[in-house]
Amino acid sequence: MNRSLEMLFILFTAITVLQTVTGVDIFETERTLYNGFSVLRTEDTDEPLIEAIRSSTEVWKVTVDNATYLDILVKPELQNMIEQLLNCANMSYTTLIQDLQKAIDLENEESDEVAVASFKTSCATTSGMSWTQYQSYDTISSYMDCLGSQYGYIAQLYTIGSSSEGRPLKVIKIGTEGRGQRKQSIWIDGGIHAREWISPAAVSYLLMELVENTNTHSDLLNQYDVYVMPVMNPDGYEYTRESNRMWRKTRSLNRGSSCRGVDPNRNFGYEWGGKGTSQDPCSDIYRGSSAFSEPETQAVRDFITARKRNIKMYLTFHSYGQMVLYPWGYDAVDHRDENELDRVGRIGSRAAGNKYTVGSAAKVLYPAAGGSDDWAMSEGIKFSYTIELPDTGSHGFILPANQIIPVSKEALQAVKSMADSI
Numbered sequence: 494m495n496r497s498l499e500m501l502f503i504l505f506t507a508i509t510v511l512q513t514v515t516g517v518d519i520f521e522t523e524r525t526l527y528n529g530f531s532v533l534r535t536e537d538t539d540e541p542l543i544e545a546i547r548s549s550t551e552v553w554k555v556t557v558d559n560a561t562y563l564d565i566l567v568k569p570e571l572q573n574m575i576e577q578l579l580n581c582a583n584m585s586y587t588t589l590i591q592d593l594q595k596a597i598d599l600e601n602e603e604s605d606e607v608a609v610a611s612f613k614t615s616c617a618t619t620s621g622m623s624w625t626q627y628q629s630y631d632t633i634s635s636y637m638d639c640l641g642s643q644y645g646y647i648a649q650l651y652t653i654g655s656s657s658e659g660r661p662l663k664v665i666k667i668g669t670e671g672r673g674q675r676k677q678s679i680w681i682d683g684g685i686h687a688r689e690w691i692s693p694a695a696v697s698y699l700l701m702e703l704v705e706n707t708n709t710h711s712d713l714l715n716q717y718d719v720y721v722m723p724v725m726n727p728d729g730y731e732y733t734r735e736s737n738r739m740w741r742k743t744r745s746l747n748r749g750s751s752c753r754g755v756d757p758n759r760n761f762g763y764e765w766g767g768k769g770t771s772q773d774p775c776s777d778i779y780r781g782s783s784a785f786s787e788p789e790t791q792a793v794r795d796f797i798t799a800r801k802r803n804i805k806m807y808l809t810f811h812s813y814g815q816m817v818l819y820p821w822g823y824d825a826v827d828h829r830d831e832n833e834l835d836r837v838g839r840i841g842s843r844a845a846g847n848k849y850t851v852g853s854a855a856k857v858l859y860p861a862a863g864g865s866d867d868w869a870m871s872e873g874i875k876f877s878y879t880i881e882l883p884d885t886g887s888h889g890f891i892l893p894a895n896q897i898i899p900v901s902k903e904a905l906q907a908v909k910s911m912a913d914s915i
């Protein structure tokens with residue numbers, strides 16, 4: 494490191510020790526705003542500067558066309574400093590998002606009336622559900638209630654537990670029962686991470702298609718029953734709607750800390766506590782006090798475990814990055830089913846328009862233990878995937894609502910083709 498970079502580095506470290514991470518959050522109950530926050534993209538290197546930046550703000554890794562990048566959330570006070578440091582370290586960067594709050598404010602504008610009309614299903618009308626805007630958990634939940642009562646012959650509603658804040662955790666099983674033999678099934682979930690709004694939107698779209706447009710999907714439904722849980726972490730999701738758009742974790746209380754929440758995708762019980770996890774309740778990748786410490790992950794564990802012999806594929810939808818990832822995620826270690834998982838992953842990617850990167854989670858992205866995908870595979874569900882929905886960073890987590898329908902349509906094609914190929 495040259496002398497001026499070293500000086501800046503020291504200054505930067507001092508400043509960031511005094512200031513902590515995310516948006517402007519004056520009181521716990523007030524909305525956190527991201528005025529003037531930007532997202533910068535730089536190359537993925539081992540430069541010590543990145544570690545310093547990582548300790549003071551959020552850095553997300555993304556793979557696009559075989560190249561990996563780091564997207565850095567930059568608060569306004571550090572904008573100049575970080576840009577200078579990147580320049581001094583000879584690291585090129587681009588600005589992905591100029592003002593995060595502006596992007597947040599525009600994100601949920603209702604899109605395109607034509608699309609609204611064509612998706613007014615009976616239950617959507619009853620519950621106020623649509624896929625032209627991001628919806629509240631209450632709306633998604635009422636929509637599921639309606640499906641359970643109006644389409645009882647094909648859709649069975651389960652409340653599998655309740656969240657830390659007491660919200661019902663809901664799953665719908667889509668299945669044509671009563672044919673003598675027990676069918677194999679597929680599990681699909683969304684909304685593990687609160688801020689990844691496209692996930693519950695797309696997973697609820699899949700649910701709508703399979704229940705309210707069943708005839709179009711008889712190929713899939715003749716072969717499999719499908720369990721769909723659009724929002725695994727409803728407390729976090731509501732918190733992103735009401736208070737802090739960039740929240741990731743659950744909202745449980747942590748003993749001995751004023752920081753709330755656990756990363757549900759570090760809380761599952763396979764290799765829990767390993768690489769890419771934190772013991773610090775204030776961290777965004779806090780693993781929890783023990784494996785399955787969260788009521789949300791417990792409920793999913795219990796429901797899946799009881800049915801695991803029949804579940805052939807586990808699919809969990811996240812964002813962003815456009816990736817189809819398979820185990821292992823806890824570490825870059827090989828396993829014997831990797832070729833097979835890769836083959837099916839590629840079929841999914843192709844069906845979704847060929848713009849998803851396919852690979853093992855730890856190798857393509859980063860090692861992170863306690864993920865739901867690893868746990869599902871460790872329970873004997875061979876085809877286990879995390880699908881990181883679009884985009885590749887231009888909007889990141891703040892994908893405009895007019896993207897819900899196109900992204901969901903691609904996701905539906907991916908799911909159908911993957912199910913067909915296992």
Ligand code: 0X9
Nearest residue numbers: 758811812822823854861864879
């Ligand atoms: O880090 C995660 O939990 C996932 N990425 S995200 O940006 N949506 O947070 C990736 C999880 C991949 N699977 C495992 N590491 N097990």
Ligand code: ZN
Nearest residue numbers: 686689811812
């Ligand atoms: Zn996620």
